[in-house]
Amino acid sequence: MTREETISVLTIIKSAYPKFYQGMSKNDAEAVINLWSVMFADTDISDVKLALYKIISTSQFPPSVAELRQAIVTTQEGAVLDTGEAWSQITRAIRNYGYMREAEALESLPQIVRQSVNRMGGWKELCTSENVMADRAHFIKIYSQIEKRENEQRLIPLPIREKIQMNIEMHKNSQTESISCNDKPLIEKKEENRPINIENNIKNVRNMIKSLICKEV
Structure with a gap:
């Protein structure tokens, strides 16, 4: 967003949450504009507004920079699979493709799930394992680490x-x-x-x- 677009977004926030900005000085307002201009320089105003309207519809409090950037990611990419859903996709792929059709199985999985499988030793290692509970626990740990790291990168x-x-x-x-x-x-x-x-x-x-x-x- 440009500086002018940032001002228009902040105006929307002020209109939606007027009591939170009562008594703000001109210097404080200028500081907020400068900060938000930097933190949203890589975003398109239409994406920012869509995410902002989502927050305004569901939250009684104005968003922080991090909250708004997270909402932008969600409206662009959808919600990230939770660990249970991600593991279910793996078990489904094992049933559908088995040990021999590794390429097709991995292609059917989201990228972050594929990364987690590779970190666990690969598709064939997972298919031939006999300790499902240990595999599930190991997957959840790895998946959570990768998801957290990638989400942090998306927010910056x-x-x-x-x-x-x-x-x-x-x-x-x-x-x-x-x-x-x-x-x-x-x-x-x-x-x-x-x-x-x-x-x-x-x-x-x-x-x-x-x-x-x-x-x-």
Whole structure:
């Protein structure tokens, strides 16, 4: 959304929940506009309004940024399968396609369910397992982890996700350079110690020779 579109959306929210915005100063209003402009820069105003109308229809309280972005995802992609529904799809696919028709079975499953199956060892491993209860528990754990991570990624605005990724790469490179720099003094220190070790060895040899001479005398 543009800044002007953000203002129009906030105007709708203020109209729907007037008592929550009573007494807001001009500076506070400007800060809200600036923040929402950033947090919804990657969204289309029609998607935002649709999600907002859904919230207004069902909630007595104005949405936070996170709540509105979650509603946008839901209106675009539908509700995410809960763990029970996801596991039911797997058991149905096993009945319909069995062990041999792996490609067709996986194709029939949503992407997040396929990812969970692969994390469990793959389709054939799941089909041949004899411990259904343990498999179900394992699947629910993995599915929940993947779903949570992907949902968090969907909620973060694209420009911010890109900056986060750049920041991660920058710190990785910085750590690599730091390790490389820290290695150099160790090498130099070893090289500095070499002459000292040689001198010590020479002294030891001389002492051994003297000792032998003294014994012969």
